[in-house]
Amino acid sequence: MTAAVYTARKRLKALMLTKEFGGQPMWTMDIENYMGYQFITGPELMEKFDEQVRKFPIDIKYEEVTGLTQGTDGTFHVISDGGKYQAQAVIVASGKRPRRLEVPGEAEFIGRGVSFCATCDGPLYAGKHVAVVGGGNSALQAAIELSGVAEKVYLISLHGYNADPIVIERLRELTKPVIEFSGYTTTEIKGSEAVESLIISNNETKAQTELAIQGVFVEIGLLPNSEFCQDILAFNKYREVVTDCRTRTNIPGLFAAGDVANGPDKQIVIAAGDGAKAAMVAYEYLLHKHGIK
Template identity: 65%
Template sequence: MYDLIIIGGGPAGMTAAVYAARKKMNTIVVTKEFGGQPMWTREIENYMGYQFITGPELMVKFEEQVRQFPVNIHYEEVIGLEVNPDGIFTVLGQENIYQGKTVIIASGKRPRRLDVPGEIEFTGRGVSYCATCDGPLFAQKRVAVVGGGNSALQAAIELSTVAAKVYLVSWGPYNADPIVVDKMKVAANVEELQGYIAKNIDGSQMVEKFVIEKMDTKENIELSVDGVFVEVGLIPNTEFAMKVPGLEFNEFNEVVTDCRTRTGVPGLFAAGDVTNGPDKQIVIAAGDGAKAALVAFDYLLHKK
């Protein structure tokens, strides 16, 4: 029986683990993979203490700090969460079952798909959701990036340093920080295609073409590309918790919390991008994780 089970191994989960360990809580982190969304991020310039650091480098620092404490980390996907009438939580992994007095949901988000023909078939064969991971594979090739937010423009910037040509496809105006837009526009090999939607991805063994449709004229345009990088938003990893009585979700399936990371279920907390917090930033996720661990400790301290 654990004092605290943390679901997720990103900035929120790892920070919660450190704070829980400092409070001498018997804690386990259960996560499908290490690092969370920062593992897809090449350039981080707004995390305090580092004028510049890559996402993977930052998360290695997080892990090193967690490893200084007696915190168990089990790598497996969580597929279910239950709470019994006595308030004890059961976390169902793909292989193991964990029980705890409190739980922090810090499971983050995953990339949203385009849901167009060819996307699933060519995933790993030209379709990618991580420019940081797969960008080097497209050296001197032609690629498309789909999306209009920070992640899409950052992907286009990153790919512009290795690819011969980058098409930046978005359905409308960019929803990105001005500094990111400015950096993208400096890249000479990035061609902006605004007002387009994805139609299908095609090829033989690998991606060879990407068909997009101009929204106002309905004209189809065929881009000859070797890769399509999808950056159209994220989906919260909350499916495993959907059946927990009393746990509330918003219209985006994010966990609803109060300002102290508490949910509607006593002893169940949530932190980071998986919540309905208005801003999704690494520093905010880490702060949420710290807060959730401290609130969980306070909950156990005063629980009768």
Template identity: 80%
Template sequence: MTAAVYAARKRMKALILTKEFGGQPMWTMDIENYMGYQFVTGPELMEKFDEQVRKFPIEIKYEEVTGLAVNPDRTFTITSDGGEYQAQAVIVASGKRPRRLEVPGEAEFTGRGVSYCATCDGPLFAGKTVAVIGGGNSALQAAIEVSGVAEKVYLISLEGYKADPILLEKLKELDQPVTELMSYTTKEIKGSQAVEKLIIVKNETNKEIELEVQGIFVEIGLMPNSEYCEGLLDFNEYREVVTDCRTRTKIPGLFAAGDVTNGPDKQIVIAAGDGSKAALVAYEYLLHKLRV
């Protein structure tokens, strides 16, 4: 959204192709590190972004991009589930999506007790027993959020916590303590019409434990939405698009910004900054290209 605003301010004709607006911030309840806001929720911040985008003549199509190709004349063809589009320059800013456990029962019970968004679905489990799986910032934040509505919360980590100190402090200060289960691997999710049980295994002993839960929040990291760039752009070991410090990829006219890239820090303010940078560098590229 930031890239589109900067493109429009430079009088470039901009098209946003997106499956949905907002991305990861839509799953985040507490944002305390975005400049200008002492505190704001993710959906509130994205609503402000959306309002600003719509003040400009930016075309928006809610379509999922499925392919990206370079044409002989150095233009680009973007394929989506709604058609094909031509562009002089492209900014890949498709972010990330939740990583799955890939265990039996996960796919079957997604939407029936298995969730990847505590902010979205937490209120549905008021008074119930839930498990949060993960050891990073998103997992701890999810456990903190749902502890305010659920009757009991298990926090299950594979190795230990890799979270910011402030979240570790908040976890310890909860009025309703979270049951922490360290060094466990998730084996299976069971139930009939909805989630009823979670099977986990202690890493050191291989001892199986069966937890009776009605909800499971999977918070084990994110996968970049980069499949449509497969074979075209270079990826790192995490399948993130490789860029230089000016958001340029190995292909002239093709830029990438935000969490889909190999940038070292994943923050909303950094992703927004990447978007503005990409649009300005794209403008510079097009000025040179159109003069040649």
């Protein structure tokens, strides 16, 4: 959205293709580190982004991009589930999506007890028993959030916590403590019509424990939404798009911004800054390559 605004301000003809509105911030309840807001929720911040985008003549289509190629004349062809589009420059800002556990029962119970968004689905588990799987910031924040809704919250981590000290401190200060299982691997999600239990295994003893729960919140990291450009762009080992400090990729005219790129830090403010930078660098490229006025 930031890239779209900056391209529009440069009087470029901009098309924004997106599968869904808002991206990862839509899953985030508490944002305390975006400049200008001491506290704001993810959906509220994205609503403000959306309002600003719509003040400009930006064509927005809610379609999923499935392919990206380059023609012999140097123009790019973007293929989506709604059509095919041609452009002189493309900014890939497709973000990331939740990583899955890939254990029996996970796929079967998505929407019936398995969730990837505590902010979205947490209220559905009021008074119930739930488990959060993960050891990073998102997992601990989900456990903290759910502790105020669910009757009992289990936190399952593979190798302890890899979270900011302030988040760990908040977890420890909860009036209703979260039940922690550190050093455990999730092996199976069980149930009939919906989730009924979670099987976890001790990494050292291999002893299994079955937790009676009604909900599992998977918070084990993210995967870049980069499959559609894998045949044209260079990736790192995490399948993030490789860019230089100016968001340029290995293909002139193709730029990447935000969490889909190989920048070391994944933050909303950094992603927004990347989008602005990519738009300005793309404008510079078009100015020299195509002589736009």
